């Protein structure tokens with residue numbers, strides 16, 4: 001629908017398809033012209049109209065003309081509301097400025113002076129003005145200031161628009177690790193009025209071609225090390241698709257053979273940023289991790305991205321001019337909004353193509369990193385870094401973790417090294433971070449293990465999310481705050497996605513009853529904190545008892561020989577299912593199946609302890625999540641434990 005709306009806007013107002021608007025407001029006149037207000041239900045004559053009219057400075061105070069009577073419903077042209085939205089985006093030189101009368105006894109208005117569509121583009125505009133000479137992007141020997149970065153983004157936007165015909169609402173796809181171009185595209189693509197779609201760098205050509213087709217990308221930027229995948233994806237797309245293929249552009253460290261640098265070098269000198277016509281215009285299209293199913297295309301708006309950026313920056317205590325180390329992939333929920341967040345605070349982005357624990361410690365020492373992020377696997381990597389790779393931290397380093405349940409033992413271990421962990425939880429559907437485990441100062445005095453257990457809880461919604469709750473999905477009643485009753489986590493608010501791309505049915509289903517249904521199962525503690533127990537798909541039901549795989553994993557993680565653990569259901573003829581643990585041991589460590597099982601039985605009710613333990617590497621998504629569906633398939637293939645045992649007898 002939004003695509004249809006966008007093309008209708010283009011037809012109605014050709015100015016938006018070419019140069020964009022300049023946000024200048026020069027002409028105010030006495031002529032009053034009314035537009036239909038999309039917020040006014042014309043079929044309901046009792047609804048109080050809020051009128052859009054031309055502002056006239058000559059109207060004496062309190063004497064704005066009374067609004068016209070509502071037109072008959074049939075007379076409202078379908079395009080009227082589109083005209084309304086587009087007219088709010090600012091006026092060109094010589095055009096009229098429109099004002100919405102909000103009323104408050106006919107004294108309040110919405111106009112360019114007091115309303116602009118919220119957009120993260122404004123963060124880089126401000127960063128260039130305030131922090132212009134300060135470093136924005138560091139990558140190897142490369143350094144760009146904020147003034148340079150803003151200029152480069154604008155030139156890329158100009159080149160995309162003028163050389164490749166990228167128009168408002170077009171999708172620009174990117175397959176790249178965290179190199180400077182990937183950072184800049186988070187601003188350049190929205191500046192061109194287009195929608196940024198970043199792909200998971202671990203996808204194979206088949207998946208990339210499916211996503212290219214689904215997204216309808218017009219331009220496809222691929223980092224040089226991923227060119228084989230990119231080219232193979234385009235080849236597959238060409239074989240299965242009659243539509244025009246996206247233009248392929250390369251991103252390379254070798255600036256001489258880099259299409260991206262060519263865009264920067266050969267862009268037109270002048271380009272007006274295409275600010276969103278409406279703050280709900282899409283800014284990005286993010287495919288989910290595909291942990292439980294085929295990735296879904298989640299649409300973010302400028303408004304949601306703006307709000308979630310501010311909320312994330314606040315939740316994570318990012319004050320002015322931080323140094324941020326890029327260990328969260330920018331392709332995942334737009335790097336948890338922090339390409340925009342670091343600009344908001346005029347910080348320095350330390351970009352990395354790949355990293356190990358050694359690279360992390362080295363970068364922290366070299367650049368004075370103050371903030372970084374990472375899934376619990378990254379924390380685990382830090383906690384288990386070989387002594388030769390470790391370096392003392394130059395100061396406190398704040399690490400935001402999320403994306404998967406952080407085992408308390410891992411939280412404990414990284415905090416021992418001097419990191420300060422912030423635990424956030426969210427989904428692609430909530431622009432990444434949606435809750436934060438808000439830390440209470442009185443908890444500092446608790447024993448370390450208790451602190452880690454408290455920090456492993458997911459907490460409360462952040463300030464931009466209206467509400468988070470744990471509900472019975474059938475009755476929609478809230479679960480009691482008893483730390484035991486399990487329900488589904490649900491969200492509502494301004495940082496819930498606009499919807500699934502091209503899938504209105506799935507969008508409506510996901511938001512049934514006025515809440516976003518997450519599929520995550522949780523309890524609420526007496527202090528109100530939410531604690532995740534499992535994904536609905538991952539819970540194990542054994543002899544009628546629900547077993548939280550997260551709880552069993554936390555215990556296995558606390559075994560000194562264990563590096564990683566994941567627990568899934570193994571079908572069982574007698575119990576229905578039994579817990580089956582997949583375990584990866586630390587280098588040089590050893591443990592047997594019987595040892596792990598008895599370790600768990602000493603710390604958990606016996607029915608929760610795994611009945612099977614398999615020692616092997618974990619299959620992972622590139623966002624560091626264990627692919628439990630792969631492990632479930634393996635456990636299923638093992639067959640019923642009870643049957644095997646009884647046949648042995």
Ligand SMILES: Nc1ncnc2c1ncn2[C@@H]1O[C@H](COP(=O)(O)OP(=O)(O)OP(=O)(O)O)[C@@H](O)[C@H]1O
Pocket residue numbers: 288289290291292293294295296401402403404405406423424425426427428429458518519520532535623625
């Ligand atoms: N802090 C956290 N603690 C526990 N689980 C978390 C945390 N953060 C995220 N998650 C898990 O990650 C999920 C969101 O992941 P994401 O949106 O990246 O895609 P996915 O759900 O893994 O993929 P798909 O929906 O395609 O299966 C949440 O629903 C939750 O299960």
